[in-house]
Amino acid sequence: MKVLTHKQELCTGCLECQLACSRAYFKTDDPNYSAIRIVENNRTYRARKCTQCGECINMCTANAIYRDRNGVVRIDKKKCVGCLGCVGFCTELVMFYADDLEVPFKCIACNICAKACPEGALEVLVSQIKEN
């Protein structure tokens, strides 16, 4: 299973990852369009991003969320009806939506943010754990 990981001790909070993500997918610098969000707490930085746990798959009312062959949880935009139930139900608060978008978005472990990180704090790992 591919999953984005974050090393807090290396992160300086420069937010290059957020920018790389929102630019790549929505051509904007607005952090509200990034699937990774860096949260500061007393000069340490935590990354909010999908753990690929897949809890949203069964709860999706349109059967539009699935795990791809790399183990990444993805939204089928053709099937998604934009109910945003998954946004409300994500325990990690990492299913995102924006006002002018009809469907939610999430981290798909694409590695774009990791490449943009000057400190090497982000990495996409391939886990050996067999997903259900």
Add this chain to the structure above:
Amino acid sequence: MGTILKEYRYTPAKIKRGYSGKSLYLNLTDLRFEQKEITDFMKEKLTGGKGFDLWYLWHAITPETRWDSPENEIVMSVGPLGGITQYSGTGKTVICSISPLTDIPIDSNVGGYFGPLLKFSGWDAFEIQGKSEKEILIFIDGNNGLIQVEDASEYPEDTHLLAEELTKKYAEDEDDMVNVSVACTGSGAKHSYMAMVNFSFYDPRRKVCRFKQAARGGLGTIMHDKKIKALVVRYRGITPNLNDVADISTINKVGVKYHKEMHDLDHKQNKMRQIGTANTVMIMSQYDLLPTRNFQTGGDPETYKISPQVFINEWLTQGLHDGCWYGCTMSCAKCADHFLITTGPYAGQRVTVDGPEYECAAGLGANLGVFDPQAILEENFYCDTYGIDLISFGTCTAFIMECYQRGQITQEQMGGLDLCFGNSKAVLELLHQISRGEGFGRIAGLGIRKLKKIFTEEFGADPKLLQDIGMETKGLEYSEYAHKESLAQQGGFAMATKGPQHDEAWLIFMDMVNKQLPTFEDKANALYYFPMFRTWFGLVGLCKLPWNDIVPADNHKTDAPAKVPEHVQNYVDIFNAVTGKSIDKEELIIQSERVYQFQRVFSVRMGKGERKDDYAPYRSLGPVSREEYLSRQELYDRQLRELQNLDPEKMDLDEKIAVTRRYREDQYEQLMDAVYRRRGWTSNGIPTPERLKEIGMDIPELLEVIEPKL
């Protein structure tokens, strides 16, 4: 299969701010289609849903029209908010017609995909009049603007078979099956007045058709009388904003807030996602509210056998999505998969049973003295597939059982059926007899009001006793809440416009448990506000359950917890965001009241809807029998002392029953007076012209109906 008898092509109207602006009219007698405009007047005065249904029905019929008259209509409409995906419970349709049980308009709300798909196919409402010569089905292809009327005589009758066959027939491929919805009844419609209309939705995970029911008032009986075997709609391409809402941003925000609340709180509150409405069975029994053996008592030591935990642990499939329309995270539509049927035509087969909902566990369980979950699920399956309203069937069968218990009818008169309380095999056999139109099944589905007449005139039963124990008002059977100790709920049931269904008011906890309605005025205020508020769901296309089957964590700190103020505001915000209007919570109530008063006037026009029609059977108000009095002797004796200043020690049991009865009947009369005043009605229950004017419903044709009654 099936010859095409008629084709009608149309250009699907584009939806704007929640309305397509068009309704579809079909006359079955000559297979004639028409399009009608939804006027600004209709939107302003009637909002949508039930409002539109009643308006069309009003203009289609006369005071002499009965359920089987050709001019009677089946009208359905989903309302302007119907079909939005961002909030829970947004796929509800209301169907109206003149009921075979009550002879007045019935309104029955139903989930499932049919209503939203009908709107997305271009129709805010569908009005069906006349009678077909042949058994037909009507297929609406919403993507291509094509309607076909097809000879349907070769299709199966029962719902689970018919819906599966039609869903496969009209879907282009497996992925397309979710885009097809079937509305149909079943074989029970041929021989009963309590048949219902099932709306299907395809469950892609279980790979079966699931069903929700427009159950009350015999709509399926009318559908069968018109020779409609099924209505089918197909619309492919559900996207987030098909309603062309004015402000998607607000809807998204309110929706996400609500979904989060559901995620965080449901498991601490009602567990709707785990068990659905049946969560309340044990609570009802503990509070003496679970109707048991024809409402004689409010619970039973055996209730634990049908507790929610039993269904969760042993019968229901967990962890799948169980919403009956997209976006419903309450997901209360539970089901038992791979359930083995043991009786009747499907014995030996494994099926998916939709349910049990609370009304099922109570009505087909406790109220029949049945405390066997497997039997309840089988009764549930057969009611659904035969198309029989399980509330009316449960309450009516409970009445039959008590008549038998009290020697008013014999086993021989029931064609040999031993319908004693608890005999689920006999209950199932009765269902099969109704389906086949055989034996006692030829009359058992006609409803309590007609059975009272038959039992009295043909079997020599005591009419006074039958009047006391037959749980019907206006001809409709009561839904499944024992309520003898809540005066407000007695009014909530018996003064409900269409008949005693709890969708107008459920005040038992407020009144009986929390003592929040001590005076007649308090009760009357509640019997104004809640019926008006709850009516609104049926105007706009929403389900009531997400309103108060979960509440915000701080709801108890608000000034009116029973109203769930934050959720009321959600509805105001969503209505404005869909339609672009700007109502507030007071205007919301007025929107409802316009339709509420209109429906009351409609009942008056049909010869009901007056004080004489709002009386309850005494079983609703107090203890009819000695056993009932003794079951709550301490309470009733205390009430004699405290409320009537009498000494129960000096009275015999029959005297205490009689005095209690006089007192309670008098209390009910006083309640009627208070409620009528609050609702702006005369002392005879007629809406006054002044009140109609205040809410903008002083329409000449309504005034014409009430004026002779003033």
